[in-house]
Amino acid sequence: MTDGIFLRTLKGEATERRPLWMLRQAGRYLPEYREIRKDHNFEAMSLNTDVAAEVTLQPIDRFGFDAAIVFADIMSPVRALGIPFSFNPGPVLEAPLRSRASIESLPTPDKAEIAPEVPATLAKVRAGLEERAAKAGTPRAGLIGFAAAPLTLACYLIEGRGNRDFPALRGLLLSDPALFGDLLEKVTSLTIEYLRAQYEAGADVVQIFDSWAGTLSARDWREHVQPHLSTLAEQLASDGIPTIMFANGAAHLSPLYLSLPSTVNQFCWRTDLPAMRDLTGAVSDGGKVLQGNLDPAALLAGPEATARAAQAILDRMPAHGHIFNLGHGIDKDTPLESVAALVETVHNESSALA
Amino acid sequence: MTDGIFLRTLKGEATERRPLWMLRQAGRYLPEYREIRKDHNFEAMSLNTDVAAEVTLQPIDRFGFDAAIVFADIMSPVRALGIPFSFNPGPVLEAPLRSRASIESLPTPDKAEIAPEVPATLAKVRAGLEERAAKAGTPRAGLIGFAAAPLTLACYLIEGRGNRDFPALRGLLLSDPALFGDLLEKVTSLTIEYLRAQYEAGADVVQIFDSWAGTLSARDWREHVQPHLSTLAEQLASDGIPTIMFANGAAHLSPLYLSLPSTVNQFCWRTDLPAMRDLTGAVSDGGKVLQGNLDPAALLAGPEATARAAQAILDRMPAHGHIFNLGHGIDKDTPLESVAALVETVHNESSALA
Numbered sequence: 018m019t020d021g022i023f024l025r026t027l028k029g030e031a032t033e034r035r036p037l038w039m040l041r042q043a044g045r046y047l048p049e050y051r052e053i054r055k056d057h058n059f060e061a062m063s064l065n066t067d068v069a070a071e072v073t074l075q076p077i078d079r080f081g082f083d084a085a086i087v088f089a090d091i092m093s094p095v096r097a098l099g100i101p102f103s104f105n106p107g108p109v110l111e112a113p114l115r116s117r118a119s120i121e122s123l124p125t126p127d128k129a130e131i132a133p134e135v136p137a138t139l140a141k142v143r144a145g146l147e148e149r150a151a152k153a154g155t156p157r158a159g160l161i162g163f164a165a166a167p168l169t170l171a172c173y174l175i176e177g178r179g180n181r182d183f184p185a186l187r188g189l190l191l192s193d194p195a196l197f198g199d200l201l202e203k204v205t206s207l208t209i210e211y212l213r214a215q216y217e218a219g220a221d222v223v224q225i226f227d228s229w230a231g232t233l234s235a236r237d238w239r240e241h242v243q244p245h246l247s248t249l250a251e252q253l254a255s256d257g258i259p260t261i262m263f264a265n266g267a268a269h270l271s272p273l274y275l276s277l278p279s280t281v282n283q284f285c286w287r288t289d290l291p292a293m294r295d296l297t298g299a300v301s302d303g304g305k306v307l308q309g310n311l312d313p314a315a316l317l318a319g320p321e322a323t324a325r326a327a328q329a330i331l332d333r334m335p336a337h338g339h340i341f342n343l344g345h346g347i348d349k350d351t352p353l354e355s356v357a358a359l360v361e362t363v364h365n366e367s368s369a370l371a
Numbered sequence: 372m373t374d375g376i377f378l379r380t381l382k383g384e385a386t387e388r389r390p391l392w393m394l395r396q397a398g399r400y401l402p403e404y405r406e407i408r409k410d411h412n413f414e415a416m417s418l419n420t421d422v423a424a425e426v427t428l429q430p431i432d433r434f435g436f437d438a439a440i441v442f443a444d445i446m447s448p449v450r451a452l453g454i455p456f457s458f459n460p461g462p463v464l465e466a467p468l469r470s471r472a473s474i475e476s477l478p479t480p481d482k483a484e485i486a487p488e489v490p491a492t493l494a495k496v497r498a499g500l501e502e503r504a505a506k507a508g509t510p511r512a513g514l515i516g517f518a519a520a521p522l523t524l525a526c527y528l529i530e531g532r533g534n535r536d537f538p539a540l541r542g543l544l545l546s547d548p549a550l551f552g553d554l555l556e557k558v559t560s561l562t563i564e565y566l567r568a569q570y571e572a573g574a575d576v577v578q579i580f581d582s583w584a585g586t587l588s589a590r591d592w593r594e595h596v597q598p599h600l601s602t603l604a605e606q607l608a609s610d611g612i613p614t615i616m617f618a619n620g621a622a623h624l625s626p627l628y629l630s631l632p633s634t635v636n637q638f639c640w641r642t643d644l645p646a647m648r649d650l651t652g653a654v655s656d657g658g659k660v661l662q663g664n665l666d667p668a669a670l671l672a673g674p675e676a677t678a679r680a681a682q683a684i685l686d687r688m689p690a691h692g693h694i695f696n697l698g699h700g701i702d703k704d705t706p707l708e709s710v711a712a713l714v715e716t717v718h719n720e721s722s723a724l725a
Binding site for chain 1: 535536538539540541542543544545546585587588589590620622623625640641642643666667668669671672673675676679680699702
């Protein structure tokens, strides 16, 4: 069986139409997801590999997206560090890491100990995707593993909870940059092992979510964050693992993220994706594959606004090397009709492609 | 009496040292503020002109800042639109504005009806500053009025509450850009009248806070926000009212904000202020006055981190046309020793200036 269009696009090939998937596509906008969510809380869902695999596949079955992304939480690997946390509704740590002692005493868990339910879920999803492909006689959809970027995980570890602008993280960086670097180094190693395990379990590619990428100035980001992100992408690349780097809320850093040694870059809706194509160059000239970045608010605004906004991206963004996606996770209040309009708009472009 | 260094810097003059004040300097990090806050909630404090004037002057008396900014809330002018809201702890509207009917029926209040407690407070603060100057035989400290920028006020009006990324606002912009424009036009007119009243009551300059400036892409910002911000700055300039434009969390839009017809620009800590000086040019060549932008997390990290970070700005940022300030409001948990270290570091530079 030949590869599907998602995998071929990852390899830089031109395809008959653009691949499409959505950030947070396994989520509460889907009635079949809400049906399962009634009986399980979020944490229980991500720990139960049968349930996690089922919800991962739901959007593939309903909308025919070209890739599935494993249902998991960005905090999942933190359990392997022995750090207690709960959800309320976002992650809340009992004891945020702000001292040298607390950071130096972090363990170095083996690959098999880091959120083992996530690779196990990936294996089940991979089997499900292969079964569907064999039954339909079509190429298999892609499978994406993921983790938080080191800075984003450090935001939660230092701050202890989601907190716009993360003042405790910035304070630690300013008062003890060496200690901040030690934490990022440990988190980076953990994340590399975690993503290796996901790839070995069947993920085709791993996405690195830098949800809080925009917290720092370009100066501080280059000095204190970029080296760790580069190490992460390089080590995975040397293992032959493709990477998608997602920078959220960091439009001032977009060119810097683009320069990282990742396979693909995704940006939130604030970044002009065609401008990023200009910066990196055409894929045929060695430019990077780009993913994104329809504003999910367009889907909230209904099917007509969705189709209009999606078409505007199709018109401005060269098809070769573009994976169509949102610029942020789909909102739980999104009407299904908007998602259908998105799928139709992107699929309808095929006739216009060479 | 000659003007003080803040007013002289606003006029483009070189001064013996850089003027200094802090975003949210009248706030909970001050024990004398917390003492008053014990007996009044936030809303009551801003509505009581004696209390508001007192807390406005507190940081001037304790730290000798070169400008006072009136104690008020960015939602204050909304009462004149007849829109009910409460604080929990941020502003929450009973009925967010999302329909044509709700936006078209907004009244056009007279200048005297818009948050009259704020001009009244300014008059009291102005008298207090003049009295202090006469007593000490020194130039009077500057006095700053303020309002939210149109987009930021619209964020609250459409979303109904603070909500990172404001999806309802972005949805309205995408589904009905003309209606979005109507709302911004009405909010802009309201804000112009409100700021005129503040100037007439004694403010030397008005600051426009675009707290949620970074919500949109540069494309959308240029098309849907910039015209209103330009109108605001131009109309005030034609009345002879100097303006300070503050863009928060919008480092990707910094050059666009710099191009607005404001007197001064301030940016949050994510924007490199020396790079903005390079873009606008030296004040002696017609470049703009710039304000900011020490990361308030440095003050959280203690007096040594504060002095180090403040000195780094002094070293990199030309003194002429620079008003020293933070890149965001001071945190309530900031130690007073950090503020003292900031004041000492900035004042100590004087010997190095021509």
